[in-house]
Amino acid sequence: MGSQIKKLGWVALSALGGVALGVIALRRGENINAVWLVAAAVCTYLVAFRFYALFIGSRVMGIDPARITPAIRYNDGLDYVPTNRYVLFGHHFAAISGAGPLVGPVLAAQMGYLPGTLWILAGVVLAGAVQDSMVLFISTRRDGRSLGEIIRWEMGPGAGASAMLGIFLIMIILLSVLALVVVKALADSPWGTFTVFATVPIAILMGIYGRFIRPGRVAEMSAIGFVLLMTALVCGRTVSEHPELARLFTFKAEPLALIIIGYGFVAAVLPVWLLLAPRDYLSTFLKIGAVVGLAVGIVIVMPEMKMPAVSRFIDGSGPVFAGSPFPFLFITIACGAVSGFHSLISSGTTPKMLENESQIPFIGYGAMLMESFVAIMAMAAAGVIEPGVYFAMNSSPAVIGADAVRAAAVISSWGFTVTPEMLTGAAKDVGETSILSRTGGAPTLAVGMAYIFSHVLGGKAMMAFWYHFAILFEAMFILTALDAGTRVCRFMLQDMVGAAAPSFRNTRSWANNLTATGSVVAMWGYFLYSGVTDPFGGINTLWPLFGMSNQMLAGIALITCTVVLFKMKRQRYAWVTMAPAAWLVVCTTTAGLEKIFHNNPAIGFLAHARRFSDALAEGEILAPTTSLDQMRRVIFNDHVDAVLTGVFIVVTASLLVHGVLAVRKSLTSDEPTVIEAEEAMEAGLA
Amino acid sequence: MPETKKTLISYIKETLLLMVGLPDYDAYVRHRLARHADRPVMSREEFFRERQENRYGANGKTNRCC
Numbered sequence: 185m186g187s188q189i190k191k192l193g194w195v196a197l198s199a200l201g202g203v204a205l206g207v208i209a210l211r212r213g214e215n216i217n218a219v220w221l222v223a224a225a226v227c228t229y230l231v232a233f234r235f236y237a238l239f240i241g242s243r244v245m246g247i248d249p250a251r252i253t254p255a256i257r258y259n260d261g262l263d264y265v266p267t268n269r270y271v272l273f274g275h276h277f278a279a280i281s282g283a284g285p286l287v288g289p290v291l292a293a294q295m296g297y298l299p300g301t302l303w304i305l306a307g308v309v310l311a312g313a314v315q316d317s318m319v320l321f322i323s324t325r326r327d328g329r330s331l332g333e334i335i336r337w338e339m340g341p342g343a344g345a346s347a348m349l350g351i352f353l354i355m356i357i358l359l360s361v362l363a364l365v366v367v368k369a370l371a372d373s374p375w376g377t378f379t380v381f382a383t384v385p386i387a388i389l390m391g392i393y394g395r396f397i398r399p400g401r402v403a404e405m406s407a408i409g410f411v412l413l414m415t416a417l418v419c420g421r422t423v424s425e426h427p428e429l430a431r432l433f434t435f436k437a438e439p440l441a442l443i444i445i446g447y448g449f450v451a452a453v454l455p456v457w458l459l460l461a462p463r464d465y466l467s468t469f470l471k472i473g474a475v476v477g478l479a480v481g482i483v484i485v486m487p488e489m490k491m492p493a494v495s496r497f498i499d500g501s502g503p504v505f506a507g508s509p510f511p512f513l514f515i516t517i518a519c520g521a522v523s524g525f526h527s528l529i530s531s532g533t534t535p536k537m538l539e540n541e542s543q544i545p546f547i548g549y550g551a552m553l554m555e556s557f558v559a560i561m562a563m564a565a566a567g568v569i570e571p572g573v574y575f576a577m578n579s580s581p582a583v584i585g586a587d588a589v590r591a592a593a594v595i596s597s598w599g600f601t602v603t604p605e606m607l608t609g610a611a612k613d614v615g616e617t618s619i620l621s622r623t624g625g626a627p628t629l630a631v632g633m634a635y636i637f638s639h640v641l642g643g644k645a646m647m648a649f650w651y652h653f654a655i656l657f658e659a660m661f662i663l664t665a666l667d668a669g670t671r672v673c674r675f676m677l678q679d680m681v682g683a684a685a686p687s688f689r690n691t692r693s694w695a696n697n698l699t700a701t702g703s704v705v706a707m708w709g710y711f712l713y714s715g716v717t718d719p720f721g722g723i724n725t726l727w728p729l730f731g732m733s734n735q736m737l738a739g740i741a742l743i744t745c746t747v748v749l750f751k752m753k754r755q756r757y758a759w760v761t762m763a764p765a766a767w768l769v770v771c772t773t774t775a776g777l778e779k780i781f782h783n784n785p786a787i788g789f790l791a792h793a794r795r796f797s798d799a800l801a802e803g804e805i806l807a808p809t810t811s812l813d814q815m816r817r818v819i820f821n822d823h824v825d826a827v828l829t830g831v832f833i834v835v836t837a838s839l840l841v842h843g844v845l846a847v848r849k850s851l852t853s854d855e856p857t858v859i860e861a862e863e864a865m866e867a868g869l870a
Numbered sequence: 871m872p873e874t875k876k877t878l879i880s881y882i883k884e885t886l887l888l889m890v891g892l893p894d895y896d897a898y899v900r901h902r903l904a905r906h907a908d909r910p911v912m913s914r915e916e917f918f919r920e921r922q923e924n925r926y927g928a929n930g931k932t933n934r935c936c
Contacts, residue, residue, distance in 0.1 A: 191883070259905075262896030262921065267888065274885035282935045374912070400918030402887060456926040464926075466889045525935045533891075667935055671926060 194234060201227025208493065209298060215488040218564040222482060225560040232309040235598055237549035240314065241542070244749070244757040245321045249542040254327045254535060254861070267485060267537040269467040269546060276534045277551040278468055280526045281318070281475070283662050284519025284734075285559035287625035291727060292516045293566040293574065294504040296494035298512055300563055307514075307521025308556035311764035315738055316526045318745040318761055323531035324538055325808055325860040331531045331741060337859070338386040338747050343842035347740060350835040351528070352676050352829065354733040356704070358525075359669045360711035361730040362662045363448070364722050365713070367440045368624035369659060374433035375424035377440075377650050380659045381433070383463060384447075386462075390462035402465055409466045417652060423551025424615060441716040444666075445709040451663075452670040452701050460667045467661035474633075474657045478561050481636040489567040491574065496599060503579035504623075505724060506786040511775035516730035517539035520559025522768065525735025526552065564634030572602025573610050577622045577631070580721030582808040584620065591620050615648030623723045630654035673704040714821045719808040725825060732775050732829070736836045737767035745770075751850045753857035769840060776833045780826045789829070793822035891925035892918065 204224035207216060241247045258264040267275070292300035323329055329337070332351065334345025368379045386409055391515055394405040422428045435443070442576035451459055498506035505516055520523070530548060538544070566574065575595045576584065584591040588604040595602050611619040614634060619627070634650035642649065675691065677700045682689030715722030749758045782788030785795045796819045799806045809815050850857050876884075884894050895917050902911045912920060 259901055261901035262893065262924070265893045265897060265901075268881065268884070269894070271881060271885045275888040278889035280935045394918075397889065399915040402890065402892065402918075403883075457922055460926055461890075461922050468889050469886065519935070523935065529935055537893075538876055668926060668934055 193645045195232070197227055198231050201231060208301065209746075212471040212493065213721045214248050215490060216493075218482055218487050218568060220488055221243065221297070221560055221564050221567075222479075223487070224301075225305060225557055226796075228305050228309065229557065232313070233545070233550060233553060236309060237313065237317065240317060240549070240760060241545040244754065244760050245318070245544065246754060247321070247544060247754075249540055251541055251862075253324055253538045253541060255537050255539060258327070258536075258638070263533070264536045266539040269539065269543045271535065271552055272537050272539075272543070273547050275537070276529070277545050277554050278472065279529045279533070280523075280551060281471065281555050281558060282519070282665060283365065283626070283654070283658060284660065285523075285555055286562045286629050287365060287727070288517040288520060288731065289563040290566040290625035290628045291504050291723075293491055293563060293577070294495065294502040294512055294578065295498045295509060295513060296492050297489060297563055299498065299509055299569045300485045300517055301560065303514055303517055304556055304559050304563070307517070311738065311742070311768065312522035312526070312556065313552035314760060314764060315522060315524075315741050315745070316530050316552040317529045317544055319530040319540075319741055320535055320548035321541070321544050322745060322748050324535040324541060324544065327861040328533075328536040329531065330839065331527050331744070333742055334531060334748075338744060338751065339842045339846045343839055346835050346838045348676070348680060350442040350733075350737065350740065350832065350839075352673060353674050353831060353835075354524070354730075354737055355669055355676070356707045357711065357726070357730045357733055357828075359448075359666055359673070359708040359725075360715065361726045362669075363441070363444050363666055363708065363712045364715045364726055365624040365626050366659045366662050367437050367444060367654050367716055368622060368723065369626040369630075370435070371437040372618070373424075373441055373616055373655075375420040375429040375648075376655045376659070377433045377435060378423045378429075379413075379416050379420040379652060379656050380663070381589070382420075383413065383466070383656075383660055383663070384459065386412045386416065387459050387463040387466065390466070391458040394462060395457050400665045405462060406469055409462065410469075413466065413470075413656070417649065417656060420652060421615060421648065421724065435521075436556075437716045438713075441709075441713050445705060445712065446495060447663075448666055448670055448709070449701060449705045449733040451667040452674065453697060460664070460671075463660065464664050464668070467657075470657045471661050474654070475558055475561075477478045478565065478633060478636065479557075481633075482561060482564055485636050485639040487568040487636060487639070489564070490569065491567040491571050495571070495582060503575060503583045505728060506784070507728075507775075507778065507782075511771045511778070514726055514730065514771050515735055515775045517559065518731040518734040518738075520556050520562070521736060522738045522764070523555075524734050524739070524741055526555075527737065527741035562629055562632075565629050567632075568635055569632050570606065570610075571600040571627065572596070572606060573619070573631070574628060575600055576602065576607050576610075577619050578625075578627050580623060580719075580724065581621045582720055586619070588620065609698060613644065613647050614651035616651075619719065623721045625723075626655065626658045630658070635820065670701065670704050670708075671709075674700040677704060713829055714817070714824075717814075717817065719814070719818065726819075728775065728779060729825065729829065732772050732779070733832050735768050736772045736832050739765055739772060739836060740839045742768065743839055745851070747843050748858060749848045750847045751856060755855045769836060773833055775838065776829045779829050789822045789826040793819045793826075796822070892921050 201224060204220050204227060208224055255264050255266040289300050322334060326334060332344060332348050370380060390405040390409045391602045398404055423433060505512060572595050576591050584594045588607040588781045592602050592607055594605040614631060630651045633654040634647045637650040638647040678688055678696060690696055715726045718725055742761045745761040746758050746765055749755060778787055780789055783791050785792040796806060796815050800815050895914055899911055
């Protein structure tokens with residue numbers, strides 16, 4: 185009887201999910217409520233978890249609850265600690281969630297909210313969450329080893345080395361695109377710039393408090409930091425209204441980029457307790473708070489989606505990113521649907537804290553569903569904005585011009601009616617002088633969040649406060665990621681170069697530290713600066729590179745999972761990882777090749793470079809560049825981007841070949857050829 | 871040492887601390903006393919510093935995402 189009721193419950197839930205999906209997919213010509221989006225997502229997640237995640241756990245992985253996990257075998261109270269599953273879920277979620285799922289959906293909204301939403305849901309269920317939980321499982325079976333080590337172990341040193349290079353390059357692109365998002369959000373915004381700058385002394389104060397005054401009191405230092413941060417946020421308004429002070433904190437994009445590059449270098453060589461750790465505390469707690477707040481806000485306010493379900497830009501001619509839905513929509517939304525980066529987290533700290541293998545679906549698959557939910561909320565927040573305002577914020581000046589009258593005329597001609605007054609009014613509401621071409625996703629999301637939050641608390645008067653709160657929260661965890669990521673890259677670089685020159689491996693040497701950190705900052709700084717000076721807005725170029733490389737990493741991780749399943753002799757279930765791996769390889773390779781070779785200069789790097797070279801040969805200056813020198817820079821950057829894209833394709837192809845070879849080799853044996861930690865220990869290999 | 875019953879608040883506290891890379895200090899002490907009673911145990915402050923260095927330290931591990 186009880187099981188019958190349960191079954192009925194699942195049927196009802198599936199039906200509700202179906203209805204919600206039907207509403208968001210089929211209603212045309214009238215605005216739907218954002219709650220439908222949330223309902224469709226939640227039902228999809230619950231059904232996927234109950235059926236697919238548990239199927240993967242019991243059948244595909246063959247989870248053995250009696251098996252001792254690394255946390256128990258190596259328990260040291262520090263790295264290896266058996267941890268309550270809800271506590272570990274929180275840890276894992278906090279580690280995987282970042283700015284990615286907030287930005288991608290906002291950009292994808294140019295095609296309407298429906299295509300992006302469908303990809304987020306299908307992607308997470310069939311690819312993203314599968315990857316996260318499979319890698320968590322594989323790493324747990326190997327003492328919590330990292331993805332790089334697993335690849336080397338299962339597919340040989342050649343595969344390991346090219347994966348390392350791929351991961352390093354992806355990190356560089358990630359850091360530059362994140363930094364670009366911050367620059368775009370803070371340019372010409374004294375309020376935002378003041379508050380984000382203020383986080384530095386606030387964090388240092390917290391660091392000193394937590395190091396010397398009350399050592400280790402994280403709650404106290406975070407509370408102090410939070411109060412100071414909110415004070416800075418309130419003061420930011422005063423600063424922005426004071427002409428002299430406002431001038432001090434008003435920067436154009438180029439100087440802001442240089443400041444962030446310099447800051448990135450200094451922050452990454454300072455002791456961690458002084459700046460990085462305290463800001464990490466603040467940004468983590470703020471991020472969790474803002475995400476929960478947004479969920480509550482959407483349910484309370486129940487805003488209507490003003491963006492159409494499918495916009496005319498589904499044809500690939502949109503101003504936010506160029507290219508048709510396949511492959512470009514799928515690489516624009518990476519995090520939230522499938523993010524290769526998570527494979528590094530799932531093979532990082534989490535497997536060392538798992539109490540029992542049976543918790544892998546809940547933590548690996550479940551936390552990724554949660555991350556996907558963040559992406560759905562970002563999509564909702566972008567959708568509640570007036571479409572005309574959305575396009576004004578996300579199109580580059582090359583397309584819509586630099587003043588409200590012209591922008592309104594251009595956007596209205598696309599069929600999204602908007603008046604200059606609406607654009608200046610929207611800017612005034614959020615306490616900015618202009619909202620035109622605030623690309624990068626963060627400001628758009630901030631407007632959406634401000635709209636939702638101000639309906640719950642404070643009304644229109646508070647909208648500017650909430651807008652800058654949202655900017656602050658995004659900028660803060662991006663800067664934290666920049667700082668921590670630069671360090672990670674530094675160690676990776678030292679490790680890779682150290683293979684040739686062993687003395688470079690010494691991480692205690694200041695010379696090595698400064699050289700390696702400097703090189704890493706120079707690399708992401710180059711892409712950041714080229715993005716900032718890119719006449720087409722930068723995000724246009726860098727975001728597709730990032731999304732593509734991120735999903736290539738996911739493809740590599742899923743290829744590795746497939747190899748392991750074959751080696752375990754569980755190949756009858758290998759389709760679970762093989763299908764998403766194949767999709768990702770096809771999708772990202774297509775995207776990569778189109779980015780390099782497509783004839784349309786808006787898509788293909790080489791076509792774009794050709795157009796500028798031809799003009800240069802004629803001595804003609806193409807808009808929006810203003811000098812021959814700028815033209816030469818555009819051409820050079822195009823070539824760098826094309827080469828980098830080529831490297832990504834080669835790395836993925838090489839891993840695919842290694843994977844196929846490893847699978848073929850495993851098929852020659854009748855016995856499982858996988859080496860898990862237990863066998864390795866018994867054989868004296870580990 | 872028997873494990874005392876934890877409250878919801880203490881779970882939330884533990885979750886928030888682990889989110890920033892700080893595992894439960896009491897569990898660490900319990901573990902050290904149970905397994906390595908003869909060796910010194912880090913104080914709460916030392917434990918905090920050790921974990922902080924470890925989270926961002928020289929092992930090149932990625933502990934956050936995009």
